Amino acid sequence: MPIYEYQCLGCDCEFQKLILKKEEEKELTCPKCGGRDMKRIISKVAYHLSEGDRLSSFDPRARQTDSFYSDTRNIGLSAQKKAQEMGVDLGKGFSEKLERLRTDPGSVFKENE
Numbered sequence: 380m381p382i383y384e385y386q387c388l389g390c391d392c393e394f395q396k397l398i399l400k401k402e403e404e405k406e407l408t409c410p411k412c413g414g415r416d417m418k419r420i421i422s423k424v425a426y427h428l429s430e431g432d433r434l435s436s437f438d439p440r441a442r443q444t445d446s447f448y449s450d451t452r453n454i455g456l457s458a459q460k461k462a463q464e465m466g467v468d469l470g471k472g473f474s475e476k477l478e479r480l481r482t483d484p485g486s487v488f489k490e491n492e
């Protein structure tokens with residue numbers, strides 16, 4: 380499940396929220412000021428690692444931190460790594476869906492509704 384990062388437009392604070400259903404996003408309130416106007420922040424971290432770098436530096440047995448899971452680029456990394464180790468080709472459809480999960484999770488949820 381994706382954890383999104385939001386910025387409150389009222390007080391400028393930033394917080395993270397696990398969103399299970401798309402409707403939950405509309406119910407969000409700022410934990411600091413209770414405001415309801417906010418925007419989702421797309422990761423501010425620079426894209427300095429290539430997909431291959433991320434995959435080879437990823438250790439599926441390591442304990443991951445919350446920040447790992449809140450980075451949408453890490454979605455599906457575990458499955459990719461496992462498949463790579465087993466020599467399985469996940470196919471074009473899988474990586475396309477993964478790419479959409481990372482960049483536009485809303486569209487994937489819409490599809491599953």
Ligand SMILES: [Zn+2]
Pocket residue numbers: 387388389390391392409410411412413414
């Ligand atoms: Zn606020």
